Structure formats: C-alpha cells, structure tokens
Amino acid sequence: MRILRLTWAVAVNSFSESVRHRFFTLFSVFAFTAIYASVLAGVMAVDQEARVLTDFGLALMELTALAFAIFNAASVLPKEAETKTIYLVFSRPVPRGVYLAGKLAGSLLTSALMLAVMGAMHLLLLKVRGFGVPPCYGWALAGSMLKLCVITSFAFFVSLFSTSAVSTMVISGVVWTAGHFASETRFLADQSAGVKSAGLKAAMWLIPNLQLFNARDLSGAACSIAPPAFLSAAAWVGGSYLAALWLISKKEF
Amino acid sequence: MARSALPLAALLAWAVGAAVSNSCYRSPFPPPSEIRTPVAGAAGDMFSLAFGLRRLFADVWFIRLMQYYGTPEFCEHEEEEPSAHAHHHCGINGEGKYPQFLARSRHVVEIDPGFRMAALYGAGSLAFNMGRPAEARELLVYALKYSPREWKYLNVLAAIGYSKAEDPAAVAALIAPILKDPDCPVMLKQQAAFLNKKIGNYSAAAAIYADIAATSRDLAYVRNAERELEKLLRKPPARPGRG
Numbered sequence: 435m436r437i438l439r440l441t442w443a444v445a446v447n448s449f450s451e452s453v454r455h456r457f458f459t460l461f462s463v464f465a466f467t468a469i470y471a472s473v474l475a476g477v478m479a480v481d482q483e484a485r486v487l488t489d490f491g492l493a494l495m496e497l498t499a500l501a502f503a504i505f506n507a508a509s510v511l512p513k514e515a516e517t518k519t520i521y522l523v524f525s526r527p528v529p530r531g532v533y534l535a536g537k538l539a540g541s542l543l544t545s546a547l548m549l550a551v552m553g554a555m556h557l558l559l560l561k562v563r564g565f566g567v568p569p570c571y572g573w574a575l576a577g578s579m580l581k582l583c584v585i586t587s588f589a590f591f592v593s594l595f596s597t598s599a600v601s602t603m604v605i606s607g608v609v610w611t612a613g614h615f616a617s618e619t620r621f622l623a624d625q626s627a628g629v630k631s632a633g634l635k636a637a638m639w640l641i642p643n644l645q646l647f648n649a650r651d652l653s654g655a656a657c658s659i660a661p662p663a664f665l666s667a668a669a670w671v672g673g674s675y676l677a678a679l680w681l682i683s684k685k686e687f
Numbered sequence: 688m689a690r691s692a693l694p695l696a697a698l699l700a701w702a703v704g705a706a707v708s709n710s711c712y713r714s715p716f717p718p719p720s721e722i723r724t725p726v727a728g729a730a731g732d733m734f735s736l737a738f739g740l741r742r743l744f745a746d747v748w749f750i751r752l753m754q755y756y757g758t759p760e761f762c763e764h765e766e767e768e769p770s771a772h773a774h775h776h777c778g779i780n781g782e783g784k785y786p787q788f789l790a791r792s793r794h795v796v797e798i799d800p801g802f803r804m805a806a807l808y809g810a811g812s813l814a815f816n817m818g819r820p821a822e823a824r825e826l827l828v829y830a831l832k833y834s835p836r837e838w839k840y841l842n843v844l845a846a847i848g849y850s851k852a853e854d855p856a857a858v859a860a861l862i863a864p865i866l867k868d869p870d871c872p873v874m875l876k877q878q879a880a881f882l883n884k885k886i887g888n889y890s891a892a893a894a895i896y897a898d899i900a901a902t903s904r905d906l907a908y909v910r911n912a913e914r915e916l917e918k919l920l921r922k923p924p925a926r927p928g929r930g
Contacts, residue, residue, distance in 0.1 A: 478750050480905040481873050482804065486750070489743045497738070614739040617714030625720075640701075643708035648739040652715065652801065662711040669704030673697045680693035 437532055444528070444536020445543060452506055452544040465498040465552045469559055476563065484560070488568040491556040492650050495549060496578040500610065503545045503582050507589035508602035510537055511682075530682050538590055538675060545582045549575055570649060570657035577649035577659055580667040584642050585610055587674035594681040612637070613644030642670045715800065716741065717833065722797045725790035735798055745799030752791045752805070756812065760784060788813060789822040793829060800833030807843060807865070808872035814847045815878045823847055839865045843875075855882045859891075866895060873903045880915065893919045 452458060472490030479486040514520040523533055553575055557567060589606040596602045612619075616638065623634035645651075646663045724732055728748070735744030760783035792809025795802055806826060814823035824847060827840045834840065842861045849857035859882040865871045866879055880895035896919065899912035 475746075475750070478754075479746060480753070481903055482746065482749065483904060485742075485804075486746045489746050493738075493740050493743045611737045614737055616708070616712065617716065618719050618736060620709075620714070621718045621720075638709060639705040642704060643712055645714065645739060646708045646712045651739055651741045651799070660711060662707050666704045666707040666711075669700045669707065673700030673704060676693050676700060677697035680690065680697065683690050683693070 437529070440528055440532045441536045441539065444523075444533055445539035448510065448537050448540025449543045449547075452540065453547070455506075458502065458544070458548070462548070462551060465495060465548075466555055468494045468498070469552070469556055473559065473563065483563065484565040484568065487560055487563060487565065488571070489650075491559065492571075492574050492578070495552040495556060495575075496581070496650065498552065499545050499548045499578065499582055500585065502548060503541065503586045504589050504603050504606045504610075505599075506541050506544065507586045508593050508596075508599040508606070510541065511590065511593050512599060531679050534590070534675065534679055534682055538587055541586050541590070542583055545586065546579060549579060549582075570652070573657050573659055574650040577647040580647040580659070580663065581610075581613075581644050584613075584644065584647075584667055584670045584674075587671040587678070588642075591674045591678040591681070594678055594685075609641060610644065612641045614648070616641070616643035616645045642666075715833065717797050717800060723790070723794065725787055725794050732798065741799045742802075745795050745802050745805070748791070748795045748798060749802065749805050752788075752795060752809070755791060756785060756788065783817070785817065788817065789819075789826060793826055796826070796830050796833075800830065803830075803834065803837060803839065804870040804872055806830035807839060807870060808874055810840075810843050810847070811872060811875045811878060814843075814850060816874070820847045820851050839868060839870065856886045859883050859886065859888070863891075866898070873899055873905055873908045876903075877908060877911070880912075884915075884919070889919050889922055 469491050472487055472494065475490055476483040476487040511520075514523075520533075524530070553571075557571075560566070560568070585606055588609055589602055592605050593599070593602045596605065619634050619638055619641075623631050623638065626634065643666070646666060647659060649657045649659050719736075722732060728751075731744050731747060735741050788809070792805065792813070795805040795809070799805075810823040810827045810830075813819045813826065824844060827844050827847075831837060831840050831844075842865055846858045846861040849855075849861065859879055862875060862879045862882070866876055876895055876899050880892045880899070883889070883892035883895065893916060896912040896916045900909050900916065903909050903912070
C-alpha cells in the first residue's frame with residue numbers, strides 16, 4: 435500500500451511538471467493547427483471528407499503525442515540527475531523501483547491526457563464539419579496509447595545508458611519505425627534463407643510489433659484490439675521497466 | 688528481486704511480448720512484393736509503412752487518383768490541330784483514356800485493402816465510364832483477394848458482366864443494393880440512376896438523383912442530379928422495363 439502511495443505521489447508530481455512544461459502547450463497548439471489544416475485535405479477528398487479528416491486527425495494526434503512522449507521520456511531522468519533533484523528523492527525512503535515506476539506512470543498519464551485533449555478537439559472539428567464519431571475511434575486511440583506505452587518505457591530504458599537525449603530520441607524513433615515494419619520483416623524472413631533469414635527472425639524477437647496495436651489502419655470488425663495485444667504491450671512495458679530498473683540500480687546517486 | 692536477476696527478468700518479459708505478438712499477429716495487408724508505385728510517390732509509401740499510416744497515405748493516393756481523373760484529357764486528333772483554340776476536352780464526362788487509372792486505383796487498394804469505396808469507384812469508372820471492363824474486373828479480383836466476403840465487389844463484378852451483355856436492367860438491379868451502403872461512390876449512384884432512366888424506371892432514377900442531391904458533397908454531381916431531377920419531374924410516369 436505504501437509503495438502504491440509513493441508511486442502515485444511521484445507520478446502526480448511528474449505529471450504536473452510535464453503539464454506545466456511549455457512543450458506541452460506548444461504541442462497542443464501544433465496539434466490543433468495541424469488538425470485544422472487537415473480540413474483543407476478533407477475538402478479535396480469531396481465525398482470521402484469524413485474518412486480523410488478522421489485519418490489525418492488520428493495520424494497527427496499519434497505523431498504529436500509520440501514526439502512529446504519520446505522527448506519527455508528522453509529528458510526526464512537525465513534532467514533530474516543533472517539538476518540533482520534525484521539525490522533529494524533518494525535521500526528519502528523512496529525505493530528506486532518506485533521512483534522509476536512513478537516517473538513512467540507520470541509520463542504515460544501525460545500522453546493519455548494529451549491524446550484525450552487532442553481527441554476532443556478532433557471530434558469537435560468533425561462535428562463542426564457535420565460528421566459524427568467515426569467507427570472504431572475509441573480503438574484507434576487505445577491502440578495509439580498502447581504504442582506510446584511501449585515506446586515511452588523503451589525510451590526510459592535507453593535514456594539511462596545513452597549519451598544524450600538526442601541519441602535516446604533517435605534510437606526510440608528507429609524502434610518505432612522498425613516496429614511498424616513487423617509484417618514486412620516477417621515476409622522478408624520467410625522469403626530469404628540462411629543468415630539473412632535468421633537475422634530477420636531475431637529482429638522480430640527484439641523489436642516490438644507495433645502493428646499489433648495499429649487499430650487506426652484497420653477497418654470494420656478487424657479494428658478492435660484483441661486481448662493478446664494488451665498482454666504483449668504489458669510484457670514489453672514490463673521488460674523495459676525491469677531493464678531500466680537494472681540500470682538505475684547500478685548508478686550511484 | 689535481486690539486482691542480478693533484473694536483466695534476465697527483462698529479457699523474459701520481452702520474449703513473452705514478442706512471442707505473443709508473433710503468434711497472434713497476421714497482417715491483413717498485401718506483402719511489399721505486391722506494392723507497385725505507379726508514379727512518383729515511393730517515399731510516401733515508405734512513410735505509410737514506417738509510421739503505420741496506411742489509411743492516411745491511401746487517402747492521399749485516392750485524392751491524387753481523383754485529381755488525375757478530374758483533369759480533362761484532350762482529343763488526340765484535335766491535339767494535332769495547329770490552333771490552340773481548337774482543342775476541346777474529351778474526358779469531360781469521365782470517358783477519356785486515362786492510361787494510368789488502373790495502376791493508380793490498384794495502388795490505393797494495395798496500400799489499404801479496406802478502402803472499399805476506392806475499389807468500387809475505380810472499378811465503376813473503368814467499366815462504366817471508360818469501357819474497360821477487363822481492367823475493372825482485374826481491380827475487383829485483386830480487392831476480393833483481401834476482402835473475400837465483400838458482396839459489393841461481387842455485385843459490381845456481376846454488373847460488369849451484364850453491362851458487357853448490354854443488359855442495363857440486370858446491371859441496375861445488381862447495383863441497387865450497393866446504393867444504400869455508405870461505401871457506395873457517387874459515381875456508381877449516378878450510373879444506377881442513368882441505367883434506370885434508360886430502362887424507363889423513372890421513379891427509381893429520380894429517387895437516386897434525389898439521394899445524390901441530398902447526400903453528396905461533390906458539387907458537380909449535385910448540380911447534375913438537380914438538373915436530371917427537374918427533367919424527370921417534367922416527364923410523364925412510365926412503366927419500368929421498357930427500354
């Protein structure tokens with residue numbers, strides 16, 4: 435109970451810091467502007483305006499939230515170490531695992547809030563244009579959130595051994611891209627043989643399959659996210675958390 | 688948990704995550720070997736795969752397809768005319784040649800096989816506007832590969848068969864159920880209205896034109912529907928089935 439209370443306290447602190455951060459405001463303004471710009475593309479699509487508006491909006495929301503989440507995850511721990519805030523926290527009876535879990539939860543809460551705010555703006559925009567809530571909208575947002583959970587926890591892990599926030603962002607960006615290539619990687623692994631095939635199959639085990647959560651790109655009944663996807667996301671987040679905990683426990687604060 | 692066990696636990700968790708995703712994920716999309724970019728735009732296709740933005744880039748390709756089809760072609764014999772003023776547009780009603788139409792519409796389906804409206808629009812335009820039923824069939828057969836239970840594709844395929852046999856009543860009957868579907872392109876509605884008019888089923892044609900005028904956001908189709916409705920309202924009622 436005490437551990438949960440401590441984690442919650444760190445998470446709330448991290449969350450309020452992120453929300454106060456000027457980048458959050460900047461990203462919100464950017465998202466709103468970008469979504470508004472998508473109206474222009476929607477007009478070009480004539481009878482497919484609803485679909486185009488939905489797709490542009492969802493994609494921009496995800497990319498904006500991703501940029502914020504990676505930036506936040508890459509800078510939060512190094513910044514706390516640089517400003518010596520972390521020493522103050524660890525001088526109190528706060529276990530490192532609790533601190534890390536709190537920071538991660540705070541970061542994920544910020545991403546969730548960001549998606550919720552942008553989602554509300556987007557739905558309002560659709561309503562103004564005369565459209566209702568698109569089918570599978572909730573699943574699309576849930577899928578984006580799962581992807582953000584996986585990549586944020588991974589960025590936390592990378593930030594503990596990378597030399598700068600930029601390199602963390604680059605590595606996380608590469609994993610994000612490779613994670614969407616899962617089906618293409620499988621196809622290439624099946625088509626090739628020998629070392630090449632083994633290498634590609636190894637990549638499938640090392641890189642999270644982000645297509646599994648990509649409900650945004652699916653339509654009809656297929657757009658719902660199956661329970662194994664939640665399990666997979668939880669396992670990737672848990673793995674990154676444990677790896678980050680291992681690194682942070684080795685550091686001297 | 689002992690510190691030394693943490694990396695092992697992390698690897699185990701990642702392995703579980705990978706095993707679950709590898710076992711339950713089956714891609715609903717065409718493999719990369721089937722993706723053929725018809726014109727400049729390979730970078731866009733790359734982004735669509737790299738960022739999981741297939742739907743968005745399929746939308747972009749669809750807009751490009753409509754722009755391509757919406758750009759009137761000049762008649763070959765008139766292009767040889769010395770005076771530029773002698774040119775006139777051949778494809779004003781969508782009848783032009785548009786040699787890249789099949790490749791472009793197939794590419795939309797390659798990127799997003801769930802974009803049913805694009806497949807119906809492409810097949811309808813090819814078969815009924817441009818008189819290329821073989822290409823329309825090719826597009827629908829490809830689309831059916833990824834949506835094998837899609838009855839609208841099957842209906843349009845059958846309608847293409849009847850249109851070749853010059854049986855407008857059968858074509859209209861096959862298209863009729865698709866008209867109520869949100870995926871139905873306005874071009875197909877217009878085709879159905881035209882066929883109903885041709886066979887003398889004016890009330891059905893008027894109902895379709897009224898639907899186009901009320902629901903479409905394409906001003907060209909809306910204006911045409913309004914014009915046709917006016918004409919039909921002036922006509923005396925006729926019995927369906929008379930060509």
